Amino acid sequence: MTIKILITGGTFDKEYRELTGELFFRNTHVPNMLELGRAKIDVKIRTLMLIDSLEMTDNHRKIILEKCRNAKENKIIITHGTDTMAETAKFLGQNIENKTIILTGAMIPYTFGSSDGLFNLGSALAFAQSLPRGVYVAMNGKYFYWHNVRKNKETGVFEESLKN
Amino acid sequence: MTIKILITGGTFDKEYRELTGELFFRNTHVPNMLELGRAKIDVKIRTLMLIDSLEMTDNHRKIILEKCRNAKENKIIITHGTDTMAETAKFLGQNIENKTIILTGAMIPYTFGSSDGLFNLGSALAFAQSLPRGVYVAMNGKYFYWHNVRKNKETGVFEESLKN
Amino acid sequence: MTIKILITGGTFDKEYRELTGELFFRNTHVPNMLELGRAKIDVKIRTLMLIDSLEMTDNHRKIILEKCRNAKENKIIITHGTDTMAETAKFLGQNIENKTIILTGAMIPYTFGSSDGLFNLGSALAFAQSLPRGVYVAMNGKYFYWHNVRKNKETGVFEESLKN
Amino acid sequence: MTIKILITGGTFDKEYRELTGELFFRNTHVPNMLELGRAKIDVKIRTLMLIDSLEMTDNHRKIILEKCRNAKENKIIITHGTDTMAETAKFLGQNIENKTIILTGAMIPYTFGSSDGLFNLGSALAFAQSLPRGVYVAMNGKYFYWHNVRKNKETGVFEESLKN
Numbered sequence: 088m089t090i091k092i093l094i095t096g097g098t099f100d101k102e103y104r105e106l107t108g109e110l111f112f113r114n115t116h117v118p119n120m121l122e123l124g125r126a127k128i129d130v131k132i133r134t135l136m137l138i139d140s141l142e143m144t145d146n147h148r149k150i151i152l153e154k155c156r157n158a159k160e161n162k163i164i165i166t167h168g169t170d171t172m173a174e175t176a177k178f179l180g181q182n183i184e185n186k187t188i189i190l191t192g193a194m195i196p197y198t199f200g201s202s203d204g205l206f207n208l209g210s211a212l213a214f215a216q217s218l219p220r221g222v223y224v225a226m227n228g229k230y231f232y233w234h235n236v237r238k239n240k241e242t243g244v245f246e247e248s249l250k251n
Numbered sequence: 252m253t254i255k256i257l258i259t260g261g262t263f264d265k266e267y268r269e270l271t272g273e274l275f276f277r278n279t280h281v282p283n284m285l286e287l288g289r290a291k292i293d294v295k296i297r298t299l300m301l302i303d304s305l306e307m308t309d310n311h312r313k314i315i316l317e318k319c320r321n322a323k324e325n326k327i328i329i330t331h332g333t334d335t336m337a338e339t340a341k342f343l344g345q346n347i348e349n350k351t352i353i354l355t356g357a358m359i360p361y362t363f364g365s366s367d368g369l370f371n372l373g374s375a376l377a378f379a380q381s382l383p384r385g386v387y388v389a390m391n392g393k394y395f396y397w398h399n400v401r402k403n404k405e406t407g408v409f410e411e412s413l414k415n
Numbered sequence: 416m417t418i419k420i421l422i423t424g425g426t427f428d429k430e431y432r433e434l435t436g437e438l439f440f441r442n443t444h445v446p447n448m449l450e451l452g453r454a455k456i457d458v459k460i461r462t463l464m465l466i467d468s469l470e471m472t473d474n475h476r477k478i479i480l481e482k483c484r485n486a487k488e489n490k491i492i493i494t495h496g497t498d499t500m501a502e503t504a505k506f507l508g509q510n511i512e513n514k515t516i517i518l519t520g521a522m523i524p525y526t527f528g529s530s531d532g533l534f535n536l537g538s539a540l541a542f543a544q545s546l547p548r549g550v551y552v553a554m555n556g557k558y559f560y561w562h563n564v565r566k567n568k569e570t571g572v573f574e575e576s577l578k579n
Numbered sequence: 580m581t582i583k584i585l586i587t588g589g590t591f592d593k594e595y596r597e598l599t600g601e602l603f604f605r606n607t608h609v610p611n612m613l614e615l616g617r618a619k620i621d622v623k624i625r626t627l628m629l630i631d632s633l634e635m636t637d638n639h640r641k642i643i644l645e646k647c648r649n650a651k652e653n654k655i656i657i658t659h660g661t662d663t664m665a666e667t668a669k670f671l672g673q674n675i676e677n678k679t680i681i682l683t684g685a686m687i688p689y690t691f692g693s694s695d696g697l698f699n700l701g702s703a704l705a706f707a708q709s710l711p712r713g714v715y716v717a718m719n720g721k722y723f724y725w726h727n728v729r730k731n732k733e734t735g736v737f738e739e740s741l742k743n
Contacts (some may be wrong), residue, residue: 101436106569106571108429123365126391195431198528199528201526203287203289206287207373210376213376214377218381227288228289228376229292230380241434243434245291262597272602303600358597359597362692363692364690364691365690449720453695454720456720531615531617534617534618534697536701541709542705544722545705545706556617556618556620572619
């Protein structure tokens with residue numbers, strides 16, 4: 088079994104540019120994170136884009152959908168900025184059904200030391216192996232169905248969006 | 252849903268005693284790790300012991316079994332040293348069937364900065380939520396059934412123990 | 416002997432605000448850094464301001480000068496953003512002569528894990544104890560006289576500004 | 580001006596061997612530390628030995644003395660375990676007078692993330708540039724003369740050994 092990991096950017100992969108004090112993207116840190124986690128599972132990592140999720144357009148989402156559809160693997164992890172992660176999950180959930188797709192990200196860049204990214208990547212890999220087909224968000228140690236998730240903008244925490 | 256986390260020690264929770272240069276146990280770091288991972292899932296953490304898994308005896312394992320049986324929760328994570336994690340998994344697997352029990356640990360202490368512990372804890376929490384009843388080891392980004400796992404002493408990597 | 420440490424902000428003390436992805440100031444990290452360094456020297460820490468050094472005005476510099484003049488201590492460290500550190504050094508050097516004043520800072524925030532801040536603070540404390548009266552910049556493992564220092568904007572490295 | 584850095588081992592350079600849980604030496608981390616500190620001063624690094632300072636013998640100390648005497652540089656830093664750092668300082672102080680020699684070390688290995696090593700290296704480099712000829716210990720943010728220093732075994736802190 089191989090898990091495909093599609094990289095789209097987000098806080099996860101941001102770095103600090105010391106000459107200007109800005110955050111920017113260079114490369115994904117997912118391979119380093121898997122090494123640190125001593126992960127021995129087969130993965131194929133492909134960087135689709137490296138963008139802030141506030142900049143993610145419908146065109147970007149169509150590219151992601153197409154890559155999910157065309158992947159030989161039926162277990163896919165997508166790293167994604169948290170701001171619009173729920174929107175991308177919704178778009179994918181409405182358009183693809185035969186694969187287990189897990190979106191995850193981070194609130195703090197991996198390179199900043201105190202990141203939640205390593206924890207989230209570990210949980211995303213586990214959910215990809217054990218959840219049935221469907222599209223999910225894996226954040227805050229939980230998983231959420233694509234049709235029932237939002238980021239609480241005030242707390243930064245993911246929660247169910249449907250009233251109970 | 253609440254996940255019970257039983258602490259038994261292992262490399263996971265070791266610290267460096269700077270006056271003597273020895274490794275020792277003080278308290279578990281699991282609450283800090285859950286905070287760093289921004290985990291929002293309900294957990295109950297209980298420290299059963301803080302020992303190196305090379306010192307784990309049958310009596311220790313009976314205590315762990317009893318705590319698993321008596322727990323109200325049916326999803327349980329056990330942090331454990333890696334050296335005898337497979338043995339404890341075997342003992343539990345032969346004696347308890349109606350709960351999802353995940354053993355996990357780390358190759359590097361959490362306090363040493365470059366630990367695999369946060370990654371493993373993230374995956375253990377996810378497996379506890381999504382795997383069916385049974386006893387499992389969650390290491391190296393994978394899960395293993397209790398009856399088919401060993402630690403490769405030369406590489407430090409967990410692998411299936413049964414011939415394919 | 417007591418060393419006064421005046422905090423003005425700069426990259427040194429910046430943190431990452433995870434809800435917005437911006438850098439901001441909360442409190443100085445110098446006490447934590449001194450604890451990590453196991454520093455046992457008497458210090459008095461006073462936060463004058465917490466600003467990016469690009470925002471530092473003549474008024475700010477006059478406040479710093481006044482605090483240096485009024486300090487009972489004659490060994491003073493000033494933490495400062497790197498962009499205008501040389502300018503503040505110049506202003507102080509032209510206006511105060513009877514104390515050893517060391518300006519230092521960092522290229523990477525202390526909270527980001529891979530910071531040069533701890534190294535720079537260690538060197539600034541040492542220079543404060545051992546250099547004669549005067550105003551200096553301590554960066555890149557070196558010290559520079561106030562009248563002969565600039566930050567190279569392309570490399571981010573401090574260097575002598577006078578032709579040899 | 581070039582500063583010679585002689586490596587002898589000590590906690591500074593210890594690493595964690597994850598297969599056995601022991602501490603061991605591989606290589607010195609001083610070059611990485613200087614890079615992290617963005618140090619731009621000319622240094623020549625030479626590893627003389629990589630040992631725990633409890634294992635340091637008179638023969639080892641003679642080797643260190645000889646390397647100090649033969650060095651072209653007259654500013655020398657020696658990284659050294661803390662347990663017998665004061666003894667080596669004494670031996671060097673009694674036998675060499677025409678150079679500035681700074682012994683430093685760490686209470687926590689550099690690779691463990693929360694080390695005092697980077698702070699100590701920064702202060703040692705600064706003291707090497709600014710103190711007059713003599714042999715010193717640089718620890719806890721202070722410098723000590725070779726004839727008046729000991730490690731307090733109960734607190735792990737360096738202090739003056741002569742009664743005031």
